[in-house]
Amino acid sequence: MAAYAKLFSPITVGGQELANRVLMPSMGTNLADGQGRVTQAMIDYYRARAAGGPGLIVVEAACVHPSGRVIDRNFMAHDDESMEGLFRLAAAIHEYEVPAILQLIHGGRNSHPRLVGEALAPSALRGPTSHTTPRAMTVIEIEAMVEAFARAARRAVAAGFDGVEVHGAHEYLVHEFLTPYSNKRQDAYGGDQERRCRFACEVVQSVRRAVGREALFCFRLSGDDHVSGGLDPAQAAEIARLLESHGVDMFSVTGGVYETPHMVVPPTPMPAGTHLEAAKVIKRAVRVPVAGVGRIRTAAEAEAALQGLDLVAAGRAFLADPQWLHNAATGREAYTRPCIGCNQGCIDRVLQGAPVSCVANPWVGLEGLAASLRPAQEPASVVVVGGGLAGLEAARTLGSLGHKVVLFEAAPELGGQLRLASLPPGKEEFRRLIDYYGLALGELPGVDLRLGIAATVSAVCQIKPQAVVIATGSEPMLPDLPGVNQAPLVTARQVLSGEAKVGPKVAVLGGGNLGSEVAHFLAQRGHEVCIIELGLGIGNDLGPARRYYLRRELMKYKVRRYVRAKVRRLFADKVSFLHTAPDGTRELTYVEPVDTFVSAMGAKPNEKLFLALEPKVSAIYLIGDALSPAGMAQATSEGARAALTIHGLAEKGGLPRPQGQTC
Ligand SMILES: Cc1cc2nc3c(=O)[nH]c(=O)nc-3n(C[C@H](O)[C@H](O)[C@H](O)COP(=O)(O)O)c2cc1C
Ligand code: SF4
Structure with missing residues (x-):
């Protein structure tokens, strides 16, 4: 003090x-x-x-x-x-x-x-x-x-x-x-x-x-x-x-x-x-x-x-x-x-x-x-798959209520998409939340972290869990466009994680949250960037404060922004799109040269493990982006809710018997 x-x-x-x-x-x-x-x-x-x-x-x-x-x-x-x-x-x-x-x-x-x-x-x-x-x-x-x-x-x-x-x-x-x-x-x-x-x-x-x-x-x-x-x-x-x-x-x-x-x-x-x-x-x-x-x-x-x-x-x-x-x-x-x-x-x-x-x-x-919750009288055995925000909160809530949790995370570190979300300029502090969860889980004796292990049906079933939470996140969607196979196309996630090589001139396809952040990330590293967005504005899925901040940054780094722009075709070194002006005038437009296309056109749930386990496990919960890609607030909220449901069932004896799960 x-x-x-x-x-x-x-x-x-x-x-x-x-x-x-x-x-x-x-x-x-x-x-x-x-x-x-x-x-x-x-x-x-x-x-x-x-x-x-x-x-x-x-x-x-x-x-x-x-x-x-x-x-x-x-x-x-x-x-x-x-x-x-x-x-x-x-x-x-x-x-x-x-x-x-x-x-x-x-x-x-x-x-x-x-x-x-x-x-x-x-x-x-x-x-x-x-x-x-x-x-x-x-x-x-x-x-x-x-x-x-x-x-x-x-x-x-x-x-x-x-x-x-x-x-x-x-x-x-x-x-x-x-x-x-x-x-x-x-x-x-x-x-x-x-x-x-x-x-x-x-x-x-x-x-x-x-x-x-x-x-x-x-x-x-x-x-x-x-x-x-x-x-x-x-x-x-x-x-x-x-x-x-x-x-x-x-x-x-x-x-x-x-x-x-x-x-x-x-x-x-x-x-x-x-x-x-x-x-x-x-x-x-x-x-x-x-x-x-x-x-x-x-x-x-x-x-x-x-x-x-x-x-x-x-x-x-x-x-x-x-x-x-x-x-x-x-x-x-x-x-x-x-x-x-x-x-x-x-x-x-x-x-x-x-x-x-x-x-x-x-x-x-x-x-x-939260104040009404009491520690579990009969701790349940639960498997949580996925160490992103949704899985982390599910594991933390279950562990703090006294349940026994095995958390599988395929990557060597916790965080999932939050790790990538912390990579654009100025978002480093997002990592503090991952650090918090790491510490909080480390304090819970009932939580067994299995990092670097991709959960499989047999790995999950071996544990004979009474409940399973699937928080396996999402995977990027690639555009279904003529020329996509010939074009030098990478995903925004590959760019942020450093997996992708990116040329000097970049076209980002999609100007939502992810597209504008990856454009900012690249522009700050000296790339010449344009964003092509179908909607009426850049970053329209962001809240007002962050949108204002990011748009100002994109202007500062001279990122060209095309809105009301429907991508038509990708070439090896250029892109064509249909551009509609505010007065309704339409025009076929080309941006060239382009060395790298970055796809930021959304994500789809990664639900393979859920689909395989769903017929075998009665108490199974699909949460976070694995349910449907959404924001971070939904992820933690769904993690907490799944944990509460399991806790409630455990207290009422509504889960399968310990060691009795057949899958
Ligand atoms: C959800 C939310 C609602 C707010 N509502 C008000 C308000 O009704 N009146 C007000 O003076 N400030 C309001 N603010 C601004 C806060 O009082 C505060 O000035 C701002 O969040 C910056 O402080 P912080 O960085 O410590 O959060 C609100 C902020 C948040 C996050
Ligand atoms: S939701 Fe609001 S209070 Fe919570 S971490 Fe984000 S900025 Fe902070």
């Missing part, structure tokens, strides 16, 4: 003593019910995080008015009926003696039109990524919204929260007023910085009046919008000084707007400390404590971030492993499930309307279930 002296030191904020310097920032979960009320899943989720011992929890953004909903199951604090749930939630967090404040939000022009109809904003200005043009709020509507913030704040504190946070960042309503990027008004609420601040000042004043002097009042401030025409740290510092004078106890500094999503929830390979520099500028301008945020994943990163700041906010670290801080305090950091910055299980899912999850931790959102 001496190594993390500042991190684990207490601090007083707004009269409230926090046990350490780490706060869990607001993260929307989509775990509320259809009316935006608290569910048991939400309570279990926050209870698990409170048990990990952060100094403060900022509970996810609760909407102050129905016109401001951003996500499908947006948490709501807009009426008195929300109070019963707020009360239960605050009480659950307080059981762990962790203070909790509630973030208050109105989505402004980024409220979802499907949920709210007409969006409200300072100006009738369609954002580059907003779905519709919002309506500029009238002064009467503005005054009513100020009141809505105050009423929601009063409810939160009356329900037992220790305070509130006003969301004044990420291009939501309060921030939209503050920033010249989205506020083009020429009245009392816009025109110059002072008038742009008026709405935020009124919100802060009325919230402070509503919650009283005792409550902790945090303001989530955009320290840098990272967009042309937006706020910079110097302007943000002036705003902070003004808001402090109206009663803010603390600033939680973040940044970015929808147009720059990689700054809002920064993906790998953005370095740790995305918004720390802006936070330090704010810190120098105010007397109250200031927190910074952005890819803080370890205690060492948090301790370093605290040089010049009072607190750090660590969001996804608490998703990946609610116990990460506790592990750091007890010398077990290596056993922490690492956040790998993929965004696939968390923000990408939430923005699509699904409940939050995590690639590294499929138990997010299922904390109640």
Whole structure:
């Protein structure tokens, strides 16, 4: 702990003593019910995080008015009926003696039109990524919204929260007023910085009046919008000084707007400390404590971030492993499930309307279930085939419940596709998840790792398992095109693994996640690369942050991108495709010369072993890419689910007798 002296030191904020310097920032979960009320899943989720011992929890953004909903199951604090749930939630967090404040939000022009109809904003200005043009709020509507913030704040504190946070960042309503990027008004609420601040000042004043002097009042401030025409740290510092004078106890500094999503929830390979520099500028301008945020994943990163700041906010670290801080305090950091910055299980899912999850931790959102699990009374003998993410999580869950697991992995190392996924530039940290599983499995006495051994029907049957989990992954699909046999064609996987020789001029066939990553990988190594993609855009199957990041990188390395391009034929040194322009004009196009074609056109399940064992084994489960190629979040989630099913059957005596399996 001496190594993390500042991190684990207490601090007083707004009269409230926090046990350490780490706060869990607001993260929307989509775990509320259809009316935006608290569910048991939400309570279990926050209870698990409170048990990990952060100094403060900022509970996810609760909407102050129905016109401001951003996500499908947006948490709501807009009426008195929300109070019963707020009360239960605050009480659950307080059981762990962790203070909790509630973030208050109105989505402004980024409220979802499907949920709210007409969006409200300072100006009738369609954002580059907003779905519709919002309506500029009238002064009467503005005054009513100020009141809505105050009423929601009063409810939160009356329900037992220790305070509130006003969301004044990420291009939501309060921030939209503050920033010249989205506020083009020429009245009392816009025109110059002072008038742009008026709405935020009124919100802060009325919230402070509503919650009283005792409550902790945090303001989530955009320290840098990272967009042309937006706020910079110097302007943000002036705003902070003004808001402090109206009663803010603390600033939680973040940044970015929808147009720059990689700054809002920064993906790998953005370095740790995305918004720390802006936070330090704010810190120098105010007397109250200031927190910074952005890819803080370890205690060492948090301790370093605290040089010049009072607190750090660590969001996804608490998703990946609610116990990460506790592990750091007890010398077990290596056993922490690492956040790998993929965004696939968390923000990408939430923005699509699904409940939050995590690639590294499929138990997010299922904390109640996880807490109810008991070790097996009759340990079952299980074979898991495949040491990729799905198989690893299945083996880990089974092993931690006391079952006996033999895990076959054909390669000499664990990881499967995750190993390849860690090879494109900047994705090296994906390996941390493989390392975690290696350590976690090594600690489980019932898990027998058989690396470098390709499982066969007889090898599996010899073990006489009571259940078998098949997680054998997928294999790349090759294009069925004229000329394919004469063309110098390799797969993206062969390129990433170093198996394939690649010439100087490369055409990548397929511009999804894999195609754009392999193009980036090659371009960074000096190859001249083009991508030919049938769909409307490059990386369209990626989440917004990673897509933005990767497209920018592809531009930087001058990768040529052809979209709406249907490959027609491969030649020995060129490719032809049908290109359809946005106006519908079609043209047969050639790219030449090409030294190497790289196929990134999808994958098919590797299910041979499953098909052979299926008739022989009654308790057999097909998961991950072997079931159907999908994302990493599905892989770990299916691994956990298969393990739970087997555990449930074992507890009910529903598996074949030990040693009795005939196959
Ligand atoms: C699933 C998810 C939901 C989020 N929702 C919110 C939100 O409602 N309000 C907010 O201020 N920030 C939100 N954020 C941003 C986080 O608070 C945090 O600033 C961001 O994740 C960067 O911190 P990290 O790198 O420690 O995760 C969200 C982030 C994630 C991953
Ligand atoms: S899904 Fe990925 S980015 Fe999100 S918390 Fe989990 S590991 Fe981190």
